[in-house]
Amino acid sequence: MSGGSLGIRSGSYGSLDKQLQNGVLPIQVPSATKTKPFKTFKEKETFLHWICKFAGRKKVGLLLLCAISAAIFVWVLYLGKGAFDNMLQPKNISKYSEQTVCLYMFVDEETKSDLETEHGLNESKKIGLWRIVVAHNLPYANGRRNGKAVSDARFSLWIDGKLQLLVDPYQILERFLWRKTATFAISRHYIRFDVFEEAEANKAARKYDNASIDFQVDFYKKEGLTPYSEAKLPIASDVPEGCAIIREHVPISNLFTCLWFNEIDRFTSRDQLSFSTVRDSVAAKTNWTVNMFLDCERRNFVVQAFMFCFLKFRLRNLVLENKQKHHKGVLAMLAQMAPPAIYPPPPPLSLANNPPRKSSLEIASVSPKHRRDWRVGSR
Numbered sequence: 001m002s003g004g005s006l007g008i009r010s011g012s013y014g015s016l017d018k019q020l021q022n023g024v025l026p027i028q029v030p031s032a033t034k035t036k037p038f039k040t041f042k043e044k045e046t047f048l049h050w051i052c053k054f055a056g057r058k059k060v061g062l063l064l065l066c067a068i069s070a071a072i073f074v075w076v077l078y079l080g081k082g083a084f085d086n087m088l089q090p091k092n093i094s095k096y097s098e099q100t101v102c103l104y105m106f107v108d109e110e111t112k113s114d115l116e117t118e119h120g121l122n123e124s125k126k127i128g129l130w131r132i133v134v135a136h137n138l139p140y141a142n143g144r145r146n147g148k149a150v151s152d153a154r155f156s157l158w159i160d161g162k163l164q165l166l167v168d169p170y171q172i173l174e175r176f177l178w179r180k181t182a183t184f185a186i187s188r189h190y191i192r193f194d195v196f197e198e199a200e201a202n203k204a205a206r207k208y209d210n211a212s213i214d215f216q217v218d219f220y221k222k223e224g225l226t227p228y229s230e231a232k233l234p235i236a237s238d239v240p241e242g243c244a245i246i247r248e249h250v251p252i253s254n255l256f257t258c259l260w261f262n263e264i265d266r267f268t269s270r271d272q273l274s275f276s277t278v279r280d281s282v283a284a285k286t287n288w289t290v291n292m293f294l295d296c297e298r299r300n301f302v303v304q305a306f307m308f309c310f311l312k313f314r315l316r317n318l319v320l321e322n323k324q325k326h327h328k329g330v331l332a333m334l335a336q337m338a339p340p341a342i343y344p345p346p347p348p349l350s351l352a353n354n355p356p357r358k359s360s361l362e363i364a365s366v367s368p369k370h371r372r373d374w375r376v377g378s379r
Helices: 004-010 047-055 057-079 095-100 109-118 169-178 195-204 210-222 251-266 271-285 305-336 360-364 368-378
Strands: 104-107 130-134 155-159 163-165 184-188 240-248 291-293 302-304
Touching: 095 169, 104 109, 109 130, 155 169, 169 240, 169 291, 184 251, 195 210, 195 271, 210 271, 240 251, 240 271, 251 271
Parallel strands: 104 130, 184 291
Antiparallel strands: 155 240, 163 302, 184 240
16 A cells, blocks of 8 residues: 555645635635534544555565564463474375374373363374373473484384474385485475574574573584585585484484484583584494485475465465566556557448349359250250
């Protein structure tokens, strides 16, 4: 919404200069009936209208959407207690996977009580495809420091509680482990590749106290940590996106996860800061590597439900905006084009001096008698 129409509307009642052109004010005759004076536009104008006038409706809408998202984020992060992750059932799971894959969801006592109230737990302790396992006597209050592995499993796929599984587990193992002959796979961070940049981002977002982050990064720097550059290729990144971890439980991958956990226990719980140091130390003494795939590939098999809905909503709005812009552009182009020339119709043919013509129907309808005479004469 542009501000031009508002300006014209507010100045359409005339001005005092025009009334004083003759040096006198026009005499106003009071009306017989007393009427309530009209409110001016500025008196009617609300705060939201004033913002829309100067910023535009689209920008104001985006600001309101960001404010609502920030309020939800603050509520979940600081005020929400227990069961703040929705129960997201896996999709596209084959019958064979339902029979052979163990889908466990580890929760605490508080989350279990909320799940019983909301969904109800039967004797099998299952809600949909998830089997609920209550973890008692957790060694750490911070959930990031509690174990993420099942020691008796041959393969494991760990995903964050806020994510939804969209692909069959066997397809994920084939794509990221078996096809690459890898035993450990994790996605890269979608923006950052350098540990030093990740540390600054954590401090800016107040993910942990700054002194602890600086102490950890300085320690790794003395151990040989350097900023990421092309010299580290074929290593694709030093910063992972730790919301999905795919691994085969063999001794080398078990050693890596054990050393990685030791760093999380010794320093901050921000596992992205210690990942590259442990990976490089293990790879320096063995031929073991980590399959760090693109984050867009990770979004193909797990997705955050709220973000997925927001992206679909935003994509739909972008499509509508592009259509409107396209239609406006076409109309503007047609308006600039010269109007098509309209020529007068040709004059009717004059049949005064022309002999009458037979129609095609009359020409085709020749009698059989004349046709036989023509054949005889032709011989």
